[in-house]
Amino acid sequence: MRKKRYGFIFFLIPIFLLLVVFRYYPLFSAVYHSFTTWNVISSKFVGFQNYVLLFKDNLFIASLRNIFIYILVSIIIITVMAIIGAELIFNLRSKLSAFWKYLFVVPMIVPYTVFILIWKFIYNPYLGILNGSLNLIGLSSLTQPWLGSPQTALYAVAFVGFPFFSTAQFLVILSSLQNLDRSILESAKLDGATTLKRVFKIDLPLIMDKIVLIIILTIIWNFQAFTNFYLLTFGGPGSSTLVPGLYLYQMAFENNSMGYACAIGVIMAIIALILVFITQKIEQLIIK
Amino acid sequence: MSKRILIFTLALGIVMSLVMGGIAFADQATSTQATPVTLTVYFERYDYPSKFPELAQMTENIVKNYEKLHPNVQIKLIPDTFGEETNYETWLTAQFAAGTEPDISWEQYYQRWVEKGWWIPLNKYLEEPDPYAAPGQGREHWKDCVPNFVWDSIIAPDGNSYTVDLDWVETGVFYNKEIFDKLGISPNFTTWDQFMQDLKIIKAHGYIPFDFGMSGTTWTPYQWIDDIFTTSAFADQVPEMYMPKYSELYKQTYDGEEWRVLTPEETAKAIYDGIYSTNNPRFVEFLKLMKQFSEYWPSGFTSLDYDSMLSLFLSGKAAMVWLGSWSMPEIAQSAPFKWGLTYLPPLSTEQIPQLPKIFQDVSFRVGGPNGAAQYGITIGAEKNHVVSWAVDFLKYLSTPNTMGKVAAASEMYIPMIKGTEVNPAIAFFEKIASYPTRAFMDPEGRFPPAIANEYGTIMENYLVGSINMETAQKQIQEVLNEYVKEMASEYHYSWYK
Numbered sequence: 001m002r003k004k005r006y007g008f009i010f011f012l013i014p015i016f017l018l019l020v021v022f023r024y025y026p027l028f029s030a031v032y033h034s035f036t037t038w039n040v041i042s043s044k045f046v047g048f049q050n051y052v053l054l055f056k057d058n059l060f061i062a063s064l065r066n067i068f069i070y071i072l073v074s075i076i077i078i079t080v081m082a083i084i085g086a087e088l089i090f091n092l093r094s095k096l097s098a099f100w101k102y103l104f105v106v107p108m109i110v111p112y113t114v115f116i117l118i119w120k121f122i123y124n125p126y127l128g129i130l131n132g133s134l135n136l137i138g139l140s141s142l143t144q145p146w147l148g149s150p151q152t153a154l155y156a157v158a159f160v161g162f163p164f165f166s167t168a169q170f171l172v173i174l175s176s177l178q179n180l181d182r183s184i185l186e187s188a189k190l191d192g193a194t195t196l197k198r199v200f201k202i203d204l205p206l207i208m209d210k211i212v213l214i215i216i217l218t219i220i221w222n223f224q225a226f227t228n229f230y231l232l233t234f235g236g237p238g239s240s241t242l243v244p245g246l247y248l249y250q251m252a253f254e255n256n257s258m259g260y261a262c263a264i265g266v267i268m269a270i271i272a273l274i275l276v277f278i279t280q281k282i283e284q285l286i287i288k
Numbered sequence: 289m290s291k292r293i294l295i296f297t298l299a300l301g302i303v304m305s306l307v308m309g310g311i312a313f314a315d316q317a318t319s320t321q322a323t324p325v326t327l328t329v330y331f332e333r334y335d336y337p338s339k340f341p342e343l344a345q346m347t348e349n350i351v352k353n354y355e356k357l358h359p360n361v362q363i364k365l366i367p368d369t370f371g372e373e374t375n376y377e378t379w380l381t382a383q384f385a386a387g388t389e390p391d392i393s394w395e396q397y398y399q400r401w402v403e404k405g406w407w408i409p410l411n412k413y414l415e416e417p418d419p420y421a422a423p424g425q426g427r428e429h430w431k432d433c434v435p436n437f438v439w440d441s442i443i444a445p446d447g448n449s450y451t452v453d454l455d456w457v458e459t460g461v462f463y464n465k466e467i468f469d470k471l472g473i474s475p476n477f478t479t480w481d482q483f484m485q486d487l488k489i490i491k492a493h494g495y496i497p498f499d500f501g502m503s504g505t506t507w508t509p510y511q512w513i514d515d516i517f518t519t520s521a522f523a524d525q526v527p528e529m530y531m532p533k534y535s536e537l538y539k540q541t542y543d544g545e546e547w548r549v550l551t552p553e554e555t556a557k558a559i560y561d562g563i564y565s566t567n568n569p570r571f572v573e574f575l576k577l578m579k580q581f582s583e584y585w586p587s588g589f590t591s592l593d594y595d596s597m598l599s600l601f602l603s604g605k606a607a608m609v610w611l612g613s614w615s616m617p618e619i620a621q622s623a624p625f626k627w628g629l630t631y632l633p634p635l636s637t638e639q640i641p642q643l644p645k646i647f648q649d650v651s652f653r654v655g656g657p658n659g660a661a662q663y664g665i666t667i668g669a670e671k672n673h674v675v676s677w678a679v680d681f682l683k684y685l686s687t688p689n690t691m692g693k694v695a696a697a698s699e700m701y702i703p704m705i706k707g708t709e710v711n712p713a714i715a716f717f718e719k720i721a722s723y724p725t726r727a728f729m730d731p732e733g734r735f736p737p738a739i740a741n742e743y744g745t746i747m748e749n750y751l752v753g754s755i756n757m758e759t760a761q762k763q764i765q766e767v768l769n770e771y772v773k774e775m776a777s778e779y780h781y782s783w784y785k
Contacts, residue, residue: 040385041405041667059742124596125588126496126605145588150754153591234503237590238749253378255738256402 034262043259050263060264062239063247064271066154070243071222071275073158078169078218079211085165086173087199101174107166116231119160123147123232147233150240157241160228169214176210177203212283216276223272244268325677327669328364332376332394333614333660334694336368346694354684361677366390373507384666391669391678397442397451397662398733401552407664409448413679420684425707433686434704437548437725440538441657445552445779451657451664452682454691455701458613458655458717459512465626467495467607477633487584490607499606500585501592502748508594509610511730512654514747517577519652519726520635521570522563524642526550526727529558542724543646549656550727555734556775557783559768566761566768573640575750575757582751590748613655613717614700629716653723656730659701661691739771 034050036043054060089101107115122129125145134143146156164170180203188198204211226245229235235242235250244264252261329351337344344367351363370376377399383389384406400407414431421427431439434453442451463475471493477483487497501508519526527546531554540548550558558564565571586592586600601609602622610632611619619627634651637643663685669678685691692708695701699713702721710718731740743764750760776784 039404039406040381059745123591125591126586126600127603145586145591148588148591148752150749150752233591234593235745236503236748237752238754239745240754242745250741251738253374253381254741255736256381256404257738 030262030265033259034266036259037257038259038262039256040258046259050260051267053260054263054267059239059242060244060247063235063242063244066239066241067223067225067243069154070158070225071219073155074222075215075218077158077162078164078167079214081162081164082167082169082173082214083204083211085163085170086177087203089174090177091195104165104170112227113231116160116228119228120147120232123156147241148237150237153233153237153241157228157232160232169218172210172214172217173207176207180206208286209283212279212286216279219275219279220272223268223275322360325358325361325674326364326672327361327392327674327677327681328366328390329681330366330368330390330393331660332368332662333700334691334698335365338369340698343694343698346697350685350690350694354681357684358677358680361681363681384668387668387671389666389668391672391674392663392665392682394660394662395451395664396733397453397657398729399737400450400664401444401446402736405667407450407666408670408675409450410452410665410679411448414449414452416679418683418686419680420687420690422687422707427706430683430686433706435706436538437540438657438704440534440540440551441549441729442662443534443538443551445556445775447553451662452686453657453659454661454663454686454703454705455657455659455695455698456655456704456721457658458653458702458714458721459509459610459631460613460616460629460716460720461608461610461631462601462615462619463608463628463630464601464604464606465628466604468628475628475630477630480633480635480639483633484580484584491584496586496600496606497584497608498581499597499601499609500582500589501594501597502590502744502751503593503596507732508592508597510744510747511732512610513578513581514731515654515726515728516632516635516652517574517581518728520640520643520647521574521577522568523640523647523727524644525563525568525570528563529554529561529727531557545646547724547727549725549729552734552775553779553781555728556772556781559772560776560784564768566765570640570642571761571764572757575760577635577639578747578751579757590752612700613702613714614659616714617699631720647724651723652726653720654726654730655702655717655721656733657704659695660698661685661695661701661704735767735771736774739767739774742767742770 033043035047036045037050085104089097089104092100121127123146125131125143125148128146130146131143134140144152147153161167184202184206185198188202193201224245225243226249229241229243229246230249233241235246245268248261248264248268251257251264331347333340333343334347335344348365351365355361355363368376370379373396376394380389380393380395384403389406395403395407415429418427418430418433421433427433438453438456439449442449442453444450465475467473467490468475471489473486473489477486490497500510502510522529529550530546530548531551534551534554535546538548540546555564562568582589586606592600597609598611598615598618600606602619602624604625608630632651634647634649635643636648663682665675665678665682669675686705688703688705688708692703692705695703695705696708696711699711702710702714702718728734731743734740735743746755746760746763746767749755750757755763772784775781
C-alpha cells in the first residue's frame with residue numbers, strides 16, 4: 001500500500017498565506033468595517049446604519065441604475081462584436097489570417113489609462129476626432145458633446161473601445177471556434193450550408209457555453225467599472241454616469257467615509273454574485 | 289525577608305523602567321536638543337522637482353539651512369510626484385491607514401475637517417512666540433505671521449485651526465488678445481450687462497465666449513462662479529449671518545461695514561435660520577444668473593476638466609478662460625497667441641435688485657488659502673514624539689526669507705507672510721486680491737465633500753437641463769437641511785434645537 005505524502009502542503013502554504021493576506025483579509029475587513037464608521041485611524045460599530053443610509057441614498061440608487069444600463073449595453077455590443085471579429089478571423093482562408101489575429105490583439109498591450117485618455121480626446125466636443133470626422137463628412141448636425149450630455153454620456157462610456165476586437169472576450173470566442181471539430185464543419189460544407197447558416201446553426205450552438213462565460217466575465221468586470229468613468233466623466237453630467245465603483249472611491253477618498261465605502265463594496269459583491277448566479281441558471285436552461 | 293527584598297526590587301525596577309520609558313517617549317524637542325529627530329515633510333508644489341526644479345531647489349536649501357541650525361534634526365522630503373490632487377488624497381489615506389503618514393503635510397484646509405483625528409489643532413502653538421520672527425515686525429505670536437483674514441478663511445467647523453497657510457491663490461480671466469482685437473472688444477468690462485453683450489458677440493463669431501468646465505476629477509472654476517453669484521445674491525443679508533463669537537476673533541470690514549468669509553458654523557446657522565434657503569428669492573436670482581451665464585460656456589462643459597479647459601483656450605477656440613494665478617506660467621509658456629488678464633465685472637441692481645450700494649461698483653474676489661503652502665501637523669508627529677520640532681520647523685517656514693521667498697519666486701501664488709515682497713509678475717493678481725472677498729466659500733469648502741458632491745450634482749443637472757429650477761430648489765434645500773443636521777450633530781451647536 002502506498003504511503004500518503006503530505007509534503008505538498010509545505011509548497012501550498014506560501015500561496016495560501018498570500019491568498020489570506022491579500023484576498024481574504026481585505027474581504028473580511030471590508031465586511032467588518034461596513035458595520036462601522038471607519039475613518040482609517042478609528043472606527044465605531046454602528047450596526048446596519050451604513051446599509052440603511054445606502055438604500056436611502058439617491059446617488060447610490062442612481063449609480064446602480066447606471067451600472068445596470070452600462071452592463072446591458074456592454075454585454076450586447078461586446079459579445080456581438082467579439083463573435084463577429086472571431087468569425088471573421090476564423091473564416092479567413094488566407095496566409096494573412098495570423099497577421100489579422102495579431103493586429104486585433106496588439107492594442108491590448110496599450111496601458112488602459114492611455115487607452116482611456118485617447119478616447120477622452122476622441123470624444124472632446126471641439127478638438128476630438130469624432131466630431132471632427134462628422135463635420136468633415138457633412139454630418140455636423142450629428143455632432144454632440146458626447147461625454148457632456150446626460151443623454152449620451154453613459155452610452156459614450158460604454159462604447160469606449162469600439163469595435164471591441166482587442167478584448168479577452170474576442171480571444172475566448174476565437175479559441176473556441178478554433179477548437180471546434182473540423183469534421184462537423186466539413187460535413188456542413190459538403191451538405192451545402194452557407195457560411196452564415198453554419199455560423200448560426202453550428203458554430204454558435206457549439207460554443208454557447210463560452211458565450212455564457214464571456215457574458216459572466218463582462219458582468220463581473222463591468223460591475224466593478226471605475227477607471228473609465230473616473231477618467232472620462234467622474235460621474236457627470238449630474239449623476240448620469242455615476243457608478244458604484246466610482247461612488248465608493250468618492251466616499252472613501254474624498255469624504256473619508258471608509259465604513260460607508262465598505263458597505264458599498266459589500267453590496268456590489270452581493271449583486272455581482274446574484275447576477276452571476278442568474279446567468280449560470282440561464283446557461284443551464286439553454287444547454288438543456 | 290529575602291522575598292520582600294526581591295518584591296521591592298522588582299517593584300522598584302518596574303517603576304524605574306516606566307519612568308525612564310516615559311522620559312524616552314516624551315517629546316524629543318523638550319527632552320534634549322541633541323536627541324536625533326527625523327521629520328518627514330510633504331511640501332506639494334514647492335517640492336516638485338520634475339515640474340518646478342528651481343522652487344524645489346529653494347525649498348531644499350531652506351531645509352538644509354534649518355538642519356544646519358539644528359544639527360540633531362534631519363528632514364526627509366517627500367517630493368510631489370502625484371500629478372493630480374486626487375492621487376495625493378488616495379496616497380495620504382493609505383499612509384494614515386498604514387500608520388506611515390508624514391509628520392507635516394500639505395492638504396486643502398477644508399479637507400482636514402473631514403479627516404477627523406488625522407491632524408492636530410494648532411491653536412495653542414499659534415499663541416506661542418515665534419523665535420524666527422525678525423524684531424520690529426510686530427509679530428508677538430506665531431499667528432501674527434499672516435494677516436487675520438487668512439485665519440478667518442481656514443477656521444474649522446469645530447472652531448480650531450489645523451492649517452498654517454502661508455500663500456494665497458488669486459484668480460484672473462485670461463483672454464486671447466487676437467480674438468478681442470479682431471472683434472473690437474475691450475477687455476475692461478465695466479458692467480455685467482455689457483459683459484453679456486460682449487459674450488454674445490464672441491459667440492456669434494463662432495468662438496467659445498467663456499471657456500468653462502465642471503468635470504470633477506480636478507478643480508474647476510465652477511466653484512468660483514458659485515461663490516460670486518451666491519455672495520452677490522445674499523450680500524444684503526450676509527451681515528445677519530455673522531455670529532459675534534467669530535466677529536470678535538476675526539473682525540474685518542469693507543468700506544466701513546463688517547465683511548468677511550462666513551465660517552462653516554455661520555453658514556450652517558444661516559441655513560437653519562432660513563436665510564440661506566432655496567425658498568429665499570435671492571436663491572432664485574442666483575440660479576437664474578447661473579443659467580444665463582452658462583449659455584456662453586462650451587458645449588459639454590460638464591465633461592471638461594482643468595486640462596481640457598486649458599487645451600481649449602490654448603487652441604485659440606476660446607476667447608477667455610478663468611483660471612488661478614498658478615496657471616500663469618503654463619499659459620505664458622504655451623499660448624501661441626498674445627494674451628492678457630482681466631476680471632469679471634461687478635453685478636448691479638439690474639441683476640440683483642437688493643445688491644448693497646457698496647458692492648455695486650466692485651467685483652468680489654474669490655481667491656483663497658488654497659495654495660501650495662497649506663501645512664498641518666499629523667498625528668504621526670504625535671506618535672513619533674516630534675510635535676514640538678514640527679511646530680518649530682513650521683515657525684521657521686513662516687518668515688519672509690524662507691517660504692515667503694519661495695512663494696514669491698513661484699509666480700503662481702501670492703505670499704501671505706507679512707513682510708514678503710510680492711513678485712511684480714503677479715501684480716495683477718495682487719490687485720484682484722484687494723477686492724472685497726466673497727462671503728460664501730467655494731461649495732467644496734462651504735460643505736463637507738459628500739454634501740458638496742450632492743450639491744454639485746444637482747447644479748450640473750440643473751445647468752444641463754435635466755431638472756428644472758423648482759426641482760433644483762427642492763433638491764438643494766434637502767441637501768442644505770442634511771448639512772445643518774450633520775454639522776449640528778457632529779459639533780453640538782448650541783443654537784440648534
